[in-house]
Amino acid sequence: MLTVYSDDHRLHFGQSELVDGKLQPCFEMPSRADTVLARVRHQEIGEVIEPKDFGLEPILRVHDAAYVAFLKGAWARWAAEGHSCDMLPSTFPARRLRRDGPIPTALHGQLGHYCFDTEAPITAGTWQAVYSSAQVALTAQDHMRQGANTAFALCRPPGHHAGSDFMGGYCFFNNAAIVTQAFLDQGAKRVAILDVDYHHGNGTQELFYERSDVLFASIHGDPLVEYPYYLGHADERGEGEGAGFNHNYPLPHGTGWDGWSAALDDACRKIAAYAPDALVISLGVDTYKDDPISKFKLDSPDYIRMGQRIAALGLPTLFIMEGGYAVEAIGVNAVNVLQGYEGAA
Numbered sequence: 001m002l003t004v005y006s007d008d009h010r011l012h013f014g015q016s017e018l019v020d021g022k023l024q025p026c027f028e029m030p031s032r033a034d035t036v037l038a039r040v041r042h043q044e045i046g047e048v049i050e051p052k053d054f055g056l057e058p059i060l061r062v063h064d065a066a067y068v069a070f071l072k073g074a075w076a077r078w079a080a081e082g083h084s085c086d087m088l089p090s091t092f093p094a095r096r097l098r099r100d101g102p103i104p105t106a107l108h109g110q111l112g113h114y115c116f117d118t119e120a121p122i123t124a125g126t127w128q129a130v131y132s133s134a135q136v137a138l139t140a141q142d143h144m145r146q147g148a149n150t151a152f153a154l155c156r157p158p159g160h161h162a163g164s165d166f167m168g169g170y171c172f173f174n175n176a177a178i179v180t181q182a183f184l185d186q187g188a189k190r191v192a193i194l195d196v197d198y199h200h201g202n203g204t205q206e207l208f209y210e211r212s213d214v215l216f217a218s219i220h221g222d223p224l225v226e227y228p229y230y231l232g233h234a235d236e237r238g239e240g241e242g243a244g245f246n247h248n249y250p251l252p253h254g255t256g257w258d259g260w261s262a263a264l265d266d267a268c269r270k271i272a273a274y275a276p277d278a279l280v281i282s283l284g285v286d287t288y289k290d291d292p293i294s295k296f297k298l299d300s301p302d303y304i305r306m307g308q309r310i311a312a313l314g315l316p317t318l319f320i321m322e323g324g325y326a327v328e329a330i331g332v333n334a335v336n337v338l339q340g341y342e343g344a345a
């Protein structure tokens with residue numbers, strides 16, 4: 001399996017996020033990608049290539065132009081205001097504030113407008129890192145356009161919390177959504193996205209919620225007790241044209257392979273019935289038992305089984321790296337999914 005990777009991810013290195021009222025070092029750190037890349041090489045699963053540049057066009061198929069412009073210019077404006085620390089928002093338009101009213105002209109007002117939490121610091125190198133992360137995903141997708149049955153996009157920063165015009169949860173551009181739209185723009189009729197990250201992919205759900213050409217299935221910590229809290233319930237089934245094409249599997253804290261794999265089986269049956277032309281996996285491995293911010297109990301061999309079950313669908317499958325913070329283990333766990341897939345495909 002081909003892996004696409006760019007060193008540009010290092011340019012995004014946030015200093016801190018809010019944890020239990022305290023500013024703590026970011027869990028989403030550069031060494032995460034290093035660990036996964038080292039394991040890809042160690043297991044010799046295939047060639048590792050740099051991304052090509054597909055420009056902004058495929059990103060703008062998914063993200064709002066004003067949001068993209070904000071992200072591109074934010075750091076320069078922040079620096080011009082005399083700041084050098086990371087940008088983090090502190091004000092958000094909750095209920096009955098005008099979230100769709102005039103966009104503030106002040107940088108801080110815009111930050112709250114385009115972001116839903118305090119987990120996605122913008123730093124000096126964030127734009128280049130998130131641009132390259134999207135190009136990593138698009139290069140893996142292009143490899144499949146040329147005929148490959150599978151590819152691994154070692155994206156960092158991750159993407160599944162980012163919506164059309166907002167960032168949050170360590171995410172800025174929704175890499176899985178961008179490649180999904182690319183498949184469709186190249187002639188695919190239907191694409192399925194299976195999000196196996198511990199957290200609900202709220203951004204991906206939002207982007208395709210009213211569409212029938214994308215089926216979204218997500219297995220995650222129950223939002224009643226888990227981030228991102230405000231989306232990801234089982235009764236969110238899609239709307240309008242998209243009614244019936246969104247499937248959420250919220251699971252309780254403590255869920256291990258038995259409960260998790262039952263949800264996976266159900267999601268796979270829905271995907272098989274949908275008969276998509278391609279499958280995109282939002283591959284988070286923060287379901288691991290020792291993940292520092294998560295509460296599922298998957299163990300390393302379970303990730304091989306996960307890959308095998310996905311392979312049984314017999315679909316062209318593009319893997320997009322999302323979360324996972326037990327830095328020592330995420331290389332083994334992510335590559336176990338890929339090797340499970342390849343061994344069974």
Ligand code: OKS
Nearest residue numbers: 017018019169197199227323
């Ligand atoms: C509290 C923890 C915030 C959780 C963000 C989750 C990001 C993630 N500071 N998404 O898949 O892994």
Ligand code: ZN
Nearest residue numbers: 197198199323
């Ligand atoms: Zn996650």
